[in-house]
Amino acid sequence: xxxxxxxxxxxxxxxxxxxxxxxxxxxxxxxxxxxxxxxxxxxxxxxxxxxxxxxxxxxxxxxxxxxxxxxxxxxxxxxxxxxxxxxxxxxxxxxxxxxxxxxxxxxxxxxxxxxxxxxxxxxxxxxxxxxxxxxxxxxxxxxxxxxxxxxxxxxxxxxxxxxxxxxxxxxxxxxxxxxxxxxxxxxxxxxxxxxxxxxxxxxxxxxxxxxxxxxxxxxxxxxxxxxxxxxxxxxxxxxxxxxxxxxxxxxxxxxxxxxxxxxxxxxxxxxxxxxxxxxxxxxxxxxxxxxxxxxxxxxxxxxxxxxxxxxxxxxxxxxxxxxxxxxxxxxxxxxxxxxxxxxxxxxxxxxxxxxxxxxxxxxxxxxxxxxxxxxxxxxxxxxxxxxxxxxxxxxx
Amino acid sequence: xxxxxxxxxxxxxxxxxxxxxxxxxxxxxxxxxxxxxxxxxxxxxxxxxxxxxxxxxxxxxxxxxxxxxxxxxxxxxxxxxxxxxxxxxxxxxxxxxxxxxxxxxxxxxxxxxxxxxxxxxxxxxxxxxxxxxxxxxxxxxxxxxxxxxxxxxxxxxxxxxxxxxxxxxxxxxxxxxxxxxxxxxxxxxxxxxxxxxxxxxxxxxxxxxxxxxxxxxxxxxxxxxxxxxxxxxxxxxxxxxxxxxxxxxxxxxxxxxxxxxxxxxxxxxxxxxxxxxxxxxxxxxxxxxxxxxxxxxxxxxxxxxxxxxxxxxxxxxxxxxxxxxxxxxxxxxxxxxxxxxxxxxxxxxxxxxxxxxxxxxxxxxxxxxxxxxxxxxxxxxxxxxxxxxxxxxxxx
Numbered sequence: 001x002x003x004x005x006x007x008x009x010x011x012x013x014x015x016x017x018x019x020x021x022x023x024x025x026x027x028x029x030x031x032x033x034x035x036x037x038x039x040x041x042x043x044x045x046x047x048x049x050x051x052x053x054x055x056x057x058x059x060x061x062x063x064x065x066x067x068x069x070x071x072x073x074x075x076x077x078x079x080x081x082x083x084x085x086x087x088x089x090x091x092x093x094x095x096x097x098x099x100x101x102x103x104x105x106x107x108x109x110x111x112x113x114x115x116x117x118x119x120x121x122x123x124x125x126x127x128x129x130x131x132x133x134x135x136x137x138x139x140x141x142x143x144x145x146x147x148x149x150x151x152x153x154x155x156x157x158x159x160x161x162x163x164x165x166x167x168x169x170x171x172x173x174x175x176x177x178x179x180x181x182x183x184x185x186x187x188x189x190x191x192x193x194x195x196x197x198x199x200x201x202x203x204x205x206x207x208x209x210x211x212x213x214x215x216x217x218x219x220x221x222x223x224x225x226x227x228x229x230x231x232x233x234x235x236x237x238x239x240x241x242x243x244x245x246x247x248x249x250x251x252x253x254x255x256x257x258x259x260x261x262x263x264x265x266x267x268x269x270x271x272x273x274x275x276x277x278x279x280x281x282x283x284x285x286x287x288x289x290x291x292x293x294x295x296x297x298x299x300x301x302x303x304x305x306x307x308x309x310x311x312x313x314x315x316x317x318x319x320x321x322x323x324x325x326x327x328x329x330x331x332x333x334x335x336x337x338x339x340x341x342x343x344x345x346x347x348x349x350x351x352x353x354x355x356x357x358x359x360x361x362x363x364x365x366x367x368x369x370x371x372x373x374x375x376x377x378x379x380x381x382x383x384x385x386x387x388x389x390x391x392x393x394x395x396x
Numbered sequence: 397x398x399x400x401x402x403x404x405x406x407x408x409x410x411x412x413x414x415x416x417x418x419x420x421x422x423x424x425x426x427x428x429x430x431x432x433x434x435x436x437x438x439x440x441x442x443x444x445x446x447x448x449x450x451x452x453x454x455x456x457x458x459x460x461x462x463x464x465x466x467x468x469x470x471x472x473x474x475x476x477x478x479x480x481x482x483x484x485x486x487x488x489x490x491x492x493x494x495x496x497x498x499x500x501x502x503x504x505x506x507x508x509x510x511x512x513x514x515x516x517x518x519x520x521x522x523x524x525x526x527x528x529x530x531x532x533x534x535x536x537x538x539x540x541x542x543x544x545x546x547x548x549x550x551x552x553x554x555x556x557x558x559x560x561x562x563x564x565x566x567x568x569x570x571x572x573x574x575x576x577x578x579x580x581x582x583x584x585x586x587x588x589x590x591x592x593x594x595x596x597x598x599x600x601x602x603x604x605x606x607x608x609x610x611x612x613x614x615x616x617x618x619x620x621x622x623x624x625x626x627x628x629x630x631x632x633x634x635x636x637x638x639x640x641x642x643x644x645x646x647x648x649x650x651x652x653x654x655x656x657x658x659x660x661x662x663x664x665x666x667x668x669x670x671x672x673x674x675x676x677x678x679x680x681x682x683x684x685x686x687x688x689x690x691x692x693x694x695x696x697x698x699x700x701x702x703x704x705x706x707x708x709x710x711x712x713x714x715x716x717x718x719x720x721x722x723x724x725x726x727x728x729x730x731x732x733x734x735x736x737x738x739x740x741x742x743x744x745x746x747x748x749x750x751x752x753x754x755x756x757x758x759x760x761x762x763x764x765x766x767x768x769x770x771x772x773x774x775x776x777x778x779x780x781x782x783x784x785x786x787x788x789x790x791x792x
Contacts (some may be wrong), residue, residue, distance in 0.1 A: 006434075038402075149759060159759055206626055218725065227618065229727025230602055233760045240724045241717070241755035251757055321637070326720035328636045329614065331625025359637035361647055363545060363555055364629045 016394030018047045019056070022076050022098075023395040027060055029071035048074060056080045075102060078396075082135040083388050084306050085178035086382035087187060088146040089119070090214040091161050095127045096378065097135045098385040098396075104378060106134040122171075128178060128350060138391050141181030142174065143384025145190040148216055151232050152185040152387070160231065161250055162215075183387045184228070187211065188235050191385025192219025193226050194375055195336050196244030197386040198395045206332040209373065210237075210319065213339035216258045218326070219383075237260070237322050256277055257322055261315045263294050264342055270297045273307045281305035298343050312344050318350020323352060324359035327368050345372055410435055412790030414443045415452070418472050418498075419791040421455055425467035444470060447559075450659055451475045470498060472791075473599050476570040478531040479483045479784050480524060481777035483583060484516070484542040487556050491523045492774065493531045494781040498594050498792075502530040502772060513560035520566075524574060536788050537577030539780025540568065541586040543611055548783070554628065558611075579783045581622070583607065584631050584778025588615025589622050590730050590771055593782040595790045602728040605769065606633075606715065609735035612654045614722070619705040633718050634658070653718055654695055657711045659690050659736055666693045677701035694739050708740050712747020719748060720755035723764050734769030 006046035014037075021033050028036075036045045051057035058077055062070035079099040087094040091113075097106040108130060112123060128142060148160030152311065155171015157163070166362060174182045185193075192209035201209055207221040217240030220227045227234050238258035239251045246255025259265055274282040281300045286292045300308040323335055349370055357365045389396045410433075417429050424708070426430075430440045447453035454473055458466035475495040481640025483490040487509075493502040504526060508519060523540060542678045544556030551567020570578045581589075588605035596603055603617040612634030616623045623630050634649045634654035655661055670678040670685035677696045696704040719731055733745065745766055753761050771778060783791045 010613065134693070221724070222618065222623065227726070230729040231727055231760060231763050233724075233727035233757065236727065236757045236760060237724045239757035253754055253758065255755075274577050285482065322721070324636050325718070326632070326725055328633045329616070329625055329722055329725060330623070331629035331632065333626040358649060359635075360649075361629065361632045361635035362649065363627075364627065364635075367627050386747060 014043055015047050016134060018044055018053060019393060020395045021392075022048075022057055022074050025075075025233050027063075027073035028072055029063055029350070031071055033074075037289045051142070054080075056279070056363055070247060078277065079105075079137055081140040082137040083140045083385045084135070084142040085384035085388075086124070086131075086142065086144040087130075087380035087384070088124065088144065088160075088163060089187065089380070090147060091371060093123055094381060095131045095375070096381045097131055099269055100237055100389065100393075102194075102382050103384055106131070106382070117166075117168070119167070120163045121168075121170075121173075124174075125177065128174070132178070133395075135169065141388045142178065142182065142193055143183045143190075143388045144170070145183075145185060145187035145384050146378035147187050147217070149232050150184050150186045151224075152183065152228065152275065155182050155184045157184065170229075175395070180283040181388070181392055185228075185384075185387060185390060186217070186219070186232065186235065187290055187380045187383075188217030189219040189226050189228065191338055191373075191379040192221050192235075192336075192383070193373070193386045194337065194379045194381075195219075195373055196221045196381035197226070197389075198382055200334065200375060204334050206330070207334040207336065208323075208332050209336045209379075210323070210331070211339040211379075212261065212263075212319065212337060212341040215264050217263050220330070221331075222332075232303075237326070240322065242321070255329065257318060259342075261318050265299060266315070266341070267292060267294060270308065273311070277307055282308065282309050294340060296310075296352045301344060301347065312347050313351045315341070315344070316348050317355050318370055319348075320355020320361060323370070324356050327356060327360050327364055331364055333367045335370045336373045337370070338375060338379050340377070342372045410439055411443050414792045415447060415472070415789060418444075418447070418453055418470050419680050419789075421471075423459075423471045424467035425459055425469055425622050426531045429470075430484070450476075455781070461571045461718070475501075475533055476497065476695045477536040478533040479781045480527045480531070480538040481538045481780035481784075482520070482523060482527075482538065482540040483776035483780070484520070484556075484559060485539065485776070486543060489519055489523055490572050490711075490773070490776045490777060492525045493527055494777065496536075496785065496789075497592075498778050498781055500777070502527070504530075504600065514564075516559045516561070517566075517569075520570075521573065524570070524782075525765060526576070527626075535576055537579065537784045539572065539579045539581075539584035540566070540570075541581060541588075541776035541780050543583050543613070545627065545629050546580050546585075548579065548622075548624065551580045553580065554760055557671065576712045577784070577788055579780065579787060581624075582613070582615070582628065583621050584613030584781075585624065586618050587734055587769075587771070587775040588631075588732075588779070589782045590777075590779035591615075591734065591769055592617045592620070593785075594778055595770060596730065601731050602726070603726050604719075604722055604726070605731040605732045605734050605775075606719070607656065607775075608659075608715070608733060608737040609733040612658050616726070616727075618728075618729070618764055631649060636718065637716070638714055654712060657714050657737075662693060662707065662711070662737070662791070663688060663690060664694045666696075666704065666709055667700075669707070673703055676703050678704065687712040690736060697740060697743065705743065707741050711737070711740070712744050713751050714750040715744075716751020716757060719766070723752060723760055724757050726762055729763045729765055731764060731766045732769045734768070734771060734775050738768045746766075 060075045078101045083098045093106045096104045149158040157165040157168040163371045166339045188211035206287045209219045211217045218235035235388045238255045241255045243255035247259040249256035285296045474497045478495045487505045491504045492500045545554040553564040565716045567578045584607035586784045601620045605615045607613045614631035624650040635652045639651035643655040645652035681692045
């Protein structure tokens, strides 16, 4: 049901609108804010004074005079608050202390293996404690990205196979422990939010990020907001069947996209290549086929090993087919490939593009931009920071 | 940029909110409206009086007394306005006069063939004139659904291959001629809107409708609104490549989904079956293989012809694979199959379901409901009516 706007709603809306206006400008005067927002100078001044009191905003000089009295300029203090961002990736837990602009101030990486659900949880507590001890500003909150189905409204891990978490009320548990705002969402969804917030041009409101790592997932931003889906599972493209009678997947089905193009799948394939073709560069770079890891595959790709290049092209074909469905269904023009395998760069992008061009209505394919993400391994952490900045402050 | 709400915006918002509240209830009192909307009784009364003056609302008796003075009840007059809905389908142009509840009052079907763009346009004018002459209430506006890329904001036909229209400012032309509000959108998108407005439960806000007819398209409702995509091409799943080296499609690519599962493709396949298997029921139902049309295929399916059933199952497999991508990407639980081929009913739905179950993350597949639409051949017309009701009156 549509609701009437209350006075309290308006106050919060106005306060956020003013802070966002300052955040979006390098420096701006009270009059400038009033002009841009249409709010009265009294409302602007009251709110700005409050922000200054909270050390969120400072006065930073005066504007060049244009006749009248020069206006005092305001800007947001980038490290007025610290944010804790966490990425519970499959192979390692990562965390960082981040400022209000997404600058990473401190970073922790912890390799994790053979964990059960309780062990994983204990590690999360420890990681947060360590990060909090590194932060030296008031903490805005903690944002967490994890693979699997995460309920961002309740802050619950509904189903995370890797972490062995099922219907875990992680948000409540962490709020209880740390007395801070806690936000939790799917890692690929957060990566899309990071791409949207920190690197995409302002005129783009729709975006799909493909997270091509140990798993394969996507995050979808529509109309400037993450689209979560009915059960928070939007973007779970890693489990679409692409090969009848294919390999069994962790999800229980067979022939899922993830079984063919995840970094796990590629390492397996590269080891097979190394065993089959003694002359492959992979064998020059690795002591034995069993020692081949993603890093060695990247090096062999850069060195131009034919079998590895063919493997990358094949990843591009499978991924391109999946992207053709996404583009056809949503007609979203900005497609960004991120995650550890985005390092295959232009070779991968070109293979994807060929497939999208052949497999999508030409009028849509023509408008589609497929690029590799620049965010690197921090993308989930930055997405968690973006979620916090949006929910707690309304500035992104 | 977020905008401040102006007083004029509020007035329009309140007026629409009040009308929608009356529309959503069979009968409701002014006090009831005030209670539900949080608006003052003065605001409610002023607006209601205006609606009564415009014959949109009437007083319809009194509520059972609960102590005090019995309250006068209000309801929307269902045929206070007439709407013109038009479906520019591939094989025929359809139009109808519709009331404010989506009841169809008059219907026109015109078979059309071998037309060029100008001829098609002349037919649209004629169809509208005929429909206007059938309506006997003030006309709210004209809504048009057509295959291809339609810009609903400008009311322009950007690219409609079947109609031979390219960058045609149809909305401007019709507004000029008929002096009425004109809305134009893609036919499958409108079908989804109709399904959402007229048949879906109120608690469902996301829905995908697959339009399986002469072409194959989808319409996607997210958060209660049609999602159009960056170039208004959202839902163009008929042109995803599903067969390498497949048949050439109207779009210029090869092996598109549409070349395999559209009614056009099925007629072709059924004729091949009839030539190959003399004993097929198709040959009992048709004078010659060349005379087989969709109707005969439906009858052969109902009679249990093995080759036709296998064909329907295959359609279900291809469609199911496409739906698996949609469900995986968007995690939308309500999937509705409409269009002329929805008549294959349960056989088709079951084949689709099997494929979705095998090709989607089990946690998402479990929540997915795949059903056949009940709207029949009126779905695009009803979608056009819904677009009008939403844009012009704010009631749906």
